[in-house]
Amino acid sequence: MTPELALEIVELTVEHLLLVGVSMAIAIAVAVPTGILLTRRTQLQKWMIGFANVMQTVPSLALFGFLIPIPLLGGIGKQTAIVALVLYALLPILRNTLAGILGVDRAVRESAIAMGMTGRQLLWEVELPLAARMILAGVRVATVTTIGTATIAAAIGGGGLGVFIFRGLASVDTTQILAGAVPAAFIALLADGGLGWAEKKLSPV
Amino acid sequence: MRPLVSFRNVSCRLSGKDVLRGMSLDVEAGETLVLLGRSGSGKTTALKLVNALLQPSAGEVRVEGMPTAAWDAIRLRRRIGYVIQEAGLFPHFTVEQNVGLVPRLEGWPAEKIRDRVHALLEQVGLPPAQFAARYPRELSGGQRQRVGVARALAADPPLLLFDEPFGAVDPVTRVELQRQFLALRREIGKTAIFVTHDVREALLVATRIALLHDGRLAVLATPAEFLRAQGEEVRAFLACLDTQVTGC
Numbered sequence A: 001m002t003p004e005l006a007l008e009i010v011e012l013t014v015e016h017l018l019l020v021g022v023s024m025a026i027a028i029a030v031a032v033p034t035g036i037l038l039t040r041r042t043q044l045q046k047w048m049i050g051f052a053n054v055m056q057t058v059p060s061l062a063l064f065g066f067l068i069p070i071p072l073l074g075g076i077g078k079q080t081a082i083v084a085l086v087l088y089a090l091l092p093i094l095r096n097t098l099a100g101i102l103g104v105d106r107a108v109r110e111s112a113i114a115m116g117m118t119g120r121q122l123l124w125e126v127e128l129p130l131a132a133r134m135i136l137a138g139v140r141v142a143t144v145t146t147i148g149t150a151t152i153a154a155a156i157g158g159g160g161l162g163v164f165i166f167r168g169l170a171s172v173d174t175t176q177i178l179a180g181a182v183p184a185a186f187i188a189l190l191a192d193g194g195l196g197w198a199e200k201k202l203s204p205v
Numbered sequence B: 001m002r003p004l005v006s007f008r009n010v011s012c013r014l015s016g017k018d019v020l021r022g023m024s025l026d027v028e029a030g031e032t033l034v035l036l037g038r039s040g041s042g043k044t045t046a047l048k049l050v051n052a053l054l055q056p057s058a059g060e061v062r063v064e065g066m067p068t069a070a071w072d073a074i075r076l077r078r079r080i081g082y083v084i085q086e087a088g089l090f091p092h093f094t095v096e097q098n099v100g101l102v103p104r105l106e107g108w109p110a111e112k113i114r115d116r117v118h119a120l121l122e123q124v125g126l127p128p129a130q131f132a133a134r135y136p137r138e139l140s141g142g143q144r145q146r147v148g149v150a151r152a153l154a155a156d157p158p159l160l161l162f163d164e165p166f167g168a169v170d171p172v173t174r175v176e177l178q179r180q181f182l183a184l185r186r187e188i189g190k191t192a193i194f195v196t197h198d199v200r201e202a203l204l205v206a207t208r209i210a211l212l213h214d215g216r217l218a219v220l221a222t223p224a225e226f227l228r229a230q231g232e233e234v235r236a237f238l239a240c241l242d243t244q245v246t247g248c
C-alpha cells in the first residue's frame, strides 16, 4: 500500500464516519420522539409505520437518484446523502421504540398511574428505562445498515468510503474496491459489537 | 361522620358491557370493607373507580365528599394506596426504590424515605438487610405481594385499596399474611377496601362485606350478618365455606 492510499483511506473513513454519525443523530432525534408520540396516537401508528416501511423498500441507489431533483433536500452532495440515509434509518428505530414502550407490562404501567405518576414521570421513569434495550437494538440495526448504505452515497457526490468502491468498479481495480469495502466492514463490526455491548449493559431486567 | 368513600348509584360500562350496575355504598372512615364476588363480578372495576383509573358512566363516586371527576387525579391517587392484583412492581427498581416511590414523588428527604421504607419492610416481614437491595425478579410471588403492600402504605395514605393482595400465595402463607394484615390494621387503623373472592378471607378481615354479583351489589352486611344472610349468591359463597371446613 502506498502512503497516498493509506492517507486517502484515513480521510475517506473519517468522512464516512461523519456521514453515518450525522445521519444517525438526526434519525434518532426524529424517530425516538415520533415513536413515543405514536404510542399515544394509535390511529397514526399505521400511517407512520407504513411510510417508514415504504422508504425501506425503495432500492437505495434509486432513492438517492429520486432525491437529486428535489429542491432544498436534494441536489448533488453530502446533504442529499444524509437525507437518504436518515430515511432508511428511521424504520428500525421507530418500530423498536414503539414496540419497546407498548411492550411495558400492563400491570406495571397501571400501578405507575395508580401511584400518582404524571404522564411525564411515567415516560421518563418507567416506559423509557424499560424500553431502552429495545430502542438501542433498533439503533444498532439502523447503524450497521447505514454504514453499508453510506457507501452508495459516493454515487451522488456524498463522499465516504464508497468513493473507493465506485472508482474501483469503474477501473476494474480490486485494490481500490477493497480499500473501500474492508474499512466499511470493519466499522460495521465495531459498531455492532459496541452497541450490542451497550444494550446488555443498559438492560434493566 | 361523612363517609370516606361513597358510591352513588354507580354504573360502569366498558366496551359496551355493563360491568357495574346501580351500585350504592358508603365506606366509613376506619373500616375494612370487603368486596366479595366471583371472578368477573366487577370487583376490580369498583376499585378503579375510587382512584379514578376509571370513571363511572352513570352516578358518581365521592372520595372525602368530592366526586372523583372533580379531584386532581394525581393528588387523589397519591392519597390512596393501591395494591394491584398482579403486584405491578417496577422491574427496574429495587425493593427499596419500589417501596419509596410515592414518598419520593411527594418530595420527602432521602433520609426520611429510607427510614420509612426500612420500617415498612420490617412490618411486612421482609428484613431490609436481606431484601432492600433486591430486584422484584429475585423475589417469590408472595414476597412480591408483600412489597406491593409496603409500597401502598409508604406515604401513609388515609385510604387503602387492596385487590386480592394475597392471591398468589400458598394457603399457609396466605393465613400468615392475613394475620399480618389484621395486626397492621390494628396498628395503623386505616380505611381499606379489600377485594377477594375467598369467603373465609372476607369473614376474617372485614368489618363489612359487600357481595357483588354480576355487577350488582347483592348483599351488604357485617360478617356475623353475612353468615345468616339469605339469597342465592350468599348461599353459594357460604356453601364453599362448608366444603373448605370438611377439608375438600
Ligand SMILES: Nc1ncnc2c1ncn2[C@@H]1O[C@H](COP(=O)(O)OP(=O)(O)OP(=O)(O)O)[C@@H](O)[C@H]1O
Binding pocket: B014, B015, B017, B019, B037, B038, B039, B040, B041, B042, B043, B044, B045, B046, B085, B197
Ligand atoms: N377494559 C375492559 N373492557 C371491557 N370489559 C372489561 C374491561 N375490564 C373488565 N371488563 C369486564 O368486566 C367484568 C368485571 O371485571 P373485573 O376486572 O372488575 O372483575 P373482577 O371481579 O375483579 O374479577 P377477578 O376476580 O377475576 O379479578 C369482566 O367480565 C371483565 O371481562
Ligand SMILES: [Mg+2]
Binding pocket: B043, B044, B045, B085, B163
Ligand atoms: Mg379483579
